[in-house]
Amino acid sequence: MATRDDQVNLNPNPTITQPIFISTPTLHSLLTHKTLIHHLQNALPSLSPTIQSPIRQTHQTSPNSSLLLMPSWSVSPSLPYIGVKLVTYHPNNSSLNLPGVHASYILFNSLTGQTLASTDATELTLYRTSCVSALASKYLSRNESEVLVMVGAGSLASHLIKAHLTVRPSVKRVVVWNRTTEKARILVEKLRGGGEYEDVCFESRGCLEEVVGLGDIVSCATNSETPMVKGAELKEGAHLDLVGSFTSSMRECDDEAIGRGRVFVDNEAALVEAGELVGAFERGVITRDQIAGNLVELMKGEKVGRTDEREVTVFKSVGSAVVDLLSAQFVYETYVNDEVHE
Incomplete structure (x- = not known):
């Protein structure tokens, strides 16, 4: 799967038969900071009003760790998705040479409720967070x-x-x-x-x-x-x-x-x-x-x-769960479009 440095023409209604898992190595093959910044620049102003995103739930799982739940869904036909990100925060992981934040993202079809994809979202979160900062810097x-x-x-x-x-x-x-x-x-x-x-x-x-x-x-x-x-x-x-x-x-x-x-x-x-x-x-x-x-x-x-x-x-x-959903959309549709054209 080729890495993209230009705009990707995303298919808003890709068809798949089984849920897919997008691993971190696959994620790296699907996006760069440049392409995600470009996607967010185009999508965030127009699509953010169509996305419902309740305040995240945070649960203390121990004195030093927590679990965060970040749901969102769109009412736009051009963004037919429901998504939930599950995040764990363990700040003491640095002593184990592990990231303090780990995450998974589950994407559903908002019309049928079908599970579309599960993404190892630890790295996806790093991409989306940094790209939001870069957009603000512009x-x-x-x-x-x-x-x-x-x-x-x-x-x-x-x-x-x-x-x-x-x-x-x-x-x-x-x-x-x-x-x-x-x-x-x-x-x-x-x-x-x-x-x-x-x-x-x-x-x-x-x-x-x-x-x-x-x-x-x-x-x-x-x-x-x-x-x-x-x-x-x-x-x-x-x-x-x-x-x-x-x-x-x-x-x-x-x-x-x-x-x-x-x-x-x-x-x-x-x-x-x-x-x-x-x-x-x-x-x-x-x-x-x-x-x-x-x-x-x-x-x-x-x-x-x-x-x-x-x-x-x-x-x-x-x-933001809004940016999570748009980032997951970009990764998922890029993956499916790659599969279609191979």
């Missing part, structure tokens, strides 16, 4: 951004770096910081050895305070409960991308970072789930009315993104 980071700072070196970090480089080819330097410096070094070596970015300099640094001030784009993917990024250290015109937190106790930046920037969110759930925002509301740093908009509003032109070169912008994402 509207919020400076066009001539040259330095990307990656805070965190977990499984999401390489995806975020690749997605941001896709929409901002002007970036020529990527600096990675992680609490465990060896993990940052390993990620940098992996990126250098990939052969995809010969014109980009990858490096790791040990002092976060020095690193943050370098970034035209600062992307954070940690499970920290204490602020990592200080607003005073952000350079003029920086774009801050906050990905890691999805509970009110998690917090990747301080109040000054929120107060300095025009803040956008991926969806309304961020207002009640993201620790950076929940805490800022409680402490009177900003009000909900001061949130500048969400991603779909940016994409539709209903909200203005970056207004000048000096402005600090902030994008906070917590994940």
Whole structure:
């Protein structure tokens, strides 16, 4: 199955006889960050109003782990699907050299209820999360951004770096910081050895305070409960991308970072789930009315993104079942179309 770098003509009504399983290796053969960004750019503004997506259910399965259920379904004939993502979160997995997040996605036909596909969605979640950040960056980071700072070196970090480089080819330097410096070094070596970015300099640094001030784009993917990024250290015109937190106790930046920037969110759930925002509301740093908009509003032109070169912008994402459904649609229909043409 060929990897796609251009638009795929998806068939909205593929016909199959048996449910399929899409493994991670197969997933890698079906999409790239570029193709998924392109699909979301086209589909999200028009189809998101047709998708019903209840607030995710979160169940504490132990003091340090949880189970999340994320259902969604579309009422549009062009998107005849019901989907559910099941996610487990085990933050202590880093000590076992395992991802902290694992996921499966089940896709159904919304007309018949037929099970269409089961996808190993751990990797799919990494793709969709990073591509959402990259889409936001198209509207919020400076066009001539040259330095990307990656805070965190977990499984999401390489995806975020690749997605941001896709929409901002002007970036020529990527600096990675992680609490465990060896993990940052390993990620940098992996990126250098990939052969995809010969014109980009990858490096790791040990002092976060020095690193943050370098970034035209600062992307954070940690499970920290204490602020990592200080607003005073952000350079003029920086774009801050906050990905890691999805509970009110998690917090990747301080109040000054929120107060300095025009803040956008991926969806309304961020207002009640993201620790950076929940805490800022409680402490009177900003009000909900001061949130500048969400991603779909940016994409539709209903909200203005970056207004000048000096402005600090902030994008906070917590994940969306809407984007999950559209990502699963892209993977499933690409797979079926491949099978039809082979």
